[in-house]
Amino acid sequence: MIVVVANGLPPAVRGRMKLWFVEPRANVFVSGVKDSVANQVVDYLLTHCPNEAGGIIFKSLSFPPGYEVRTIGIPDKKLCEISGLQLVIEKILES
Template identity: 65%
Template sequence: MLVVIANDLPPAVRGRMKLWFVEPRANVFVSGINDSVATTVVDYLYKYCPPESGLLIFKSIPRPPGFEMMCIGPPRKSTMTISGMQLIVETLKTS
């Protein structure tokens, strides 16, 4: 499975994504494509999406935790790896 969340995609890339993915919300793409096609799609995104696209990609992998996170451009929330597990850092807001 491959999930792509974007801030903004170039029109040509968004059109191509609609060939492989379901778009349940604007700029959120989900597909159950196999691993070799998913690698091809990720390579395509890295080649044709500028950093301003703000992509967060979740790709399923056959080992724990079952997914891999990748970013194109600076993410809104930072990520870190602890014991091989990729996590999104949430900041605690105090009022």
């Protein structure tokens, strides 16, 4: 499974994404394509999306931790890695 959440995709990329994905909400794409197609889609997004697209790609893996997180451009939310586990930072609490 692969999930793409973007701030804004170019119209050509968005149209191409609709070939393989369901778009339940604007700029949120979900699909259960095979791993080889998912890799091609990720490569396509990384090469054809400008930094302004700012998105996050969640891709399922068959080994722990079970998913991979990649970014397109500069996303609104930051990523961090703790003990090999990729996480999305929602809010930083000040102590």
